[in-house]
Amino acid sequence: xxxxxxxxxxxxxxxxxxxxxxxxxxxxxxxxxxxxxxxxxxxxxxxxxxxxxxxxxxxxxxxxxxxxxxxxxxxxxxxxxxxxxxxxxxxxxxxxxxxxxxxxxxxxxxxxxxxxxxxxxxxxxxxxxxxxxxxxxxxxxxxxxxxxxxxxxxxxxxxxxxxxxxxxxxxxxxxxxxxxxxxxxxxxxxxxxxxxxxxxxxxxxxxxxxxxxxxxxxxxxxxxxxxxxxxxxxxxxxxxxxxxxxxxxxxxxxxxxxxxxxxxxxxxxxxxxxxxxxxxxxxxxxxxxxxxxxxxxxxxxxxxxxxxxxxxxxxxxxxxxxxxxxxxxxxxxxxxxxxxxxxxxxxxxxxxxxxxxxxxxxxxxxxxxxxxxxxxxxxxxxxxxxxxxxxxxxxxxxxxxxxxxxxxxxxxxxxxxxxxxxxxxxxxxxxxxxxxxxxxxxxxxxxxxxxxxx
Numbered sequence: 001x002x003x004x005x006x007x008x009x010x011x012x013x014x015x016x017x018x019x020x021x022x023x024x025x026x027x028x029x030x031x032x033x034x035x036x037x038x039x040x041x042x043x044x045x046x047x048x049x050x051x052x053x054x055x056x057x058x059x060x061x062x063x064x065x066x067x068x069x070x071x072x073x074x075x076x077x078x079x080x081x082x083x084x085x086x087x088x089x090x091x092x093x094x095x096x097x098x099x100x101x102x103x104x105x106x107x108x109x110x111x112x113x114x115x116x117x118x119x120x121x122x123x124x125x126x127x128x129x130x131x132x133x134x135x136x137x138x139x140x141x142x143x144x145x146x147x148x149x150x151x152x153x154x155x156x157x158x159x160x161x162x163x164x165x166x167x168x169x170x171x172x173x174x175x176x177x178x179x180x181x182x183x184x185x186x187x188x189x190x191x192x193x194x195x196x197x198x199x200x201x202x203x204x205x206x207x208x209x210x211x212x213x214x215x216x217x218x219x220x221x222x223x224x225x226x227x228x229x230x231x232x233x234x235x236x237x238x239x240x241x242x243x244x245x246x247x248x249x250x251x252x253x254x255x256x257x258x259x260x261x262x263x264x265x266x267x268x269x270x271x272x273x274x275x276x277x278x279x280x281x282x283x284x285x286x287x288x289x290x291x292x293x294x295x296x297x298x299x300x301x302x303x304x305x306x307x308x309x310x311x312x313x314x315x316x317x318x319x320x321x322x323x324x325x326x327x328x329x330x331x332x333x334x335x336x337x338x339x340x341x342x343x344x345x346x347x348x349x350x351x352x353x354x355x356x357x358x359x360x361x362x363x364x365x366x367x368x369x370x371x372x373x374x375x376x377x378x379x380x381x382x383x384x385x386x387x388x389x390x391x392x393x394x395x396x397x398x399x400x401x402x403x404x405x406x407x408x409x410x411x412x413x414x415x416x417x418x419x420x421x422x423x424x425x426x427x428x429x430x431x432x433x434x435x436x437x438x439x440x441x442x443x444x445x446x447x448x449x450x451x452x453x454x
Contacts, residue, residue, distance in 0.1 A: 097412075100409070102406055103399070105406050106129055107133060113403060114163055114165075115133055116129060117132055117390065117401070118168030118401070119391075120168075120171060121393075121394060122139070122176070123171055125394065126140065128150060130167060130169055131405070132157040135155060136149055145407070157183075158182060164182020165183060168233070170235050170236065172237055172257075175199065178206075179196070179232050179242075180193075180195060180198055182227075183195060197210040197255050210259045212229075216228065216230040219263070223268060223269055224269075230248050231247055233245045233274075236275035236293075238291075240257055241254060241256035245272040245274070245295065247298070250267050250268065252264045264318060265295070265318055267320075272296070273295075273330060274295070275333075276334055294310055294311065294333055295310070296327075297310075298329045299330075301349065301358050310325070310330065310333060310341070311323060328347055329347060330345055330346075331390075333391070337395070337396040338414060341371070342372070343371075344368075344388050344391040345368040345370055346361060346385075346387055347362035347365075364387060366385075367387060369388075385400060386402055386403070388402055389401050
């Protein structure tokens with residue numbers, strides 16, 4: 001599943017214009033030229049003869065000083081240009097930001113909450129989103145926003161539970177799989193309803209592949225819980241199956257297509273949410289490519305920024321390391337343009353810190369889309385999102401699913417391929433470091449000043 005965050009900026013293009021003026025010649029210079037036209041005066045001839053070097057002789061000190069000054073002026077200008085080229089300048093993404101528009105509403109009219117949850121990009125390049133209120137999967141054209149129903153018949157969300165139903169979708173090849181949660185009969189669901197992994201068959205029917213709720217009941221977590229069946233949140237293809245987060249039992253599970261379920265990661269009250277995987281180079285005893293697994297954590301209520309984290313999970317050792325922190329109520333993450341990791345923050349959770357408020361979304365219009373910088377800093381890309389739940393990328397375009405069942409499109413999310421400084425998307429130029437350019441300019445200026453006094 002993809003549950004993620006972003007921030008809004010607006011693009012502005014600036015034009016740098018320069019004007020040049022022809023030099024104004026003085027009357028004295030015009031008179032001097034007229035005199036030269038009539039022939040050099042005796043004074044001028046004496047001056048030229050006295051200052052002209054003899055053949056084979058070296059120029060005097062004044063001529064050398066003048067030549068050196070000219071060279072210093074030239075180097076000074078070059079140094080200033082280099083320094084200017086390496087000083088930070090606001091990028092187009094930071095000054096303007098992605099271009100935003102509402103692409104589609106895929107839920108029933110009048111739905112105001114728990115209308116949208118997870119999403120994925122299908123093998124045909126379209127968006128597929130879950131509609132838990134109606135128990136169906138919707139297909140959204142990423143260009144036109146045209147919405148059609150892809151699959152239906154999943155157990156519907158139970159209003160008394162406050163969430164659940166079909167919460168996420170993913171593809172293996174051309175087959176779609178969906179996780180459903182919070183629908184068992186003990187919670188008020190239909191008899192025989194299963195919390196688990198479902199498959200969409202070629203004829204449009206659905207089948208249960210793994211009863212995750214029953215497995216969780218038989219294998220309770222070490223942390224405190226209210227629901228024995230757990231509460232699933234997101235899924236991500238992994239091998240011959242999926243990784244699945246259980247935000248209530250605070251663990252990551254591996255669910256294979258044959259129904260086998262194992263625990264990959266168990267932690268304290270951290271509320272794991274979104275998942276992402278990516279191949280990357282690993283430098284160890286031997287160079288090889290390994291599949292990195294990233295997990296978003298919303299953190300416990302009241303969801304302080306410091307508890308909103310991104311972890312990298314080692315599925316071999318069952319250990320996780322912190323990649324970034326500071327994303328308020330982090331709900332999803334996705335690998336985006338230039339192989340950068342993006343995190344979706346649902347926003348500020350401002351409800352009273354009471355047990356009955358656990359599970360409620362953040363305040364409206366406080367969500368963000370953040371990019372993880374080179375050193376783990378979080379760079380704001382889009383802001384003022386209304387309770388985002390899931391994130392997808394198609395090239396450099398971000399698609400965000402909201403709690404109210406909308407698909408938002410943001411074009412131009414990618415920034416130029418320049419190193420990040422962690423200062424809001426500013427980057428040095430490609431030639432020399434800023435400090436070196438500044439030092440060079442100062443030294444040249446000081447040297448020129450000394451020569452000018454001599």
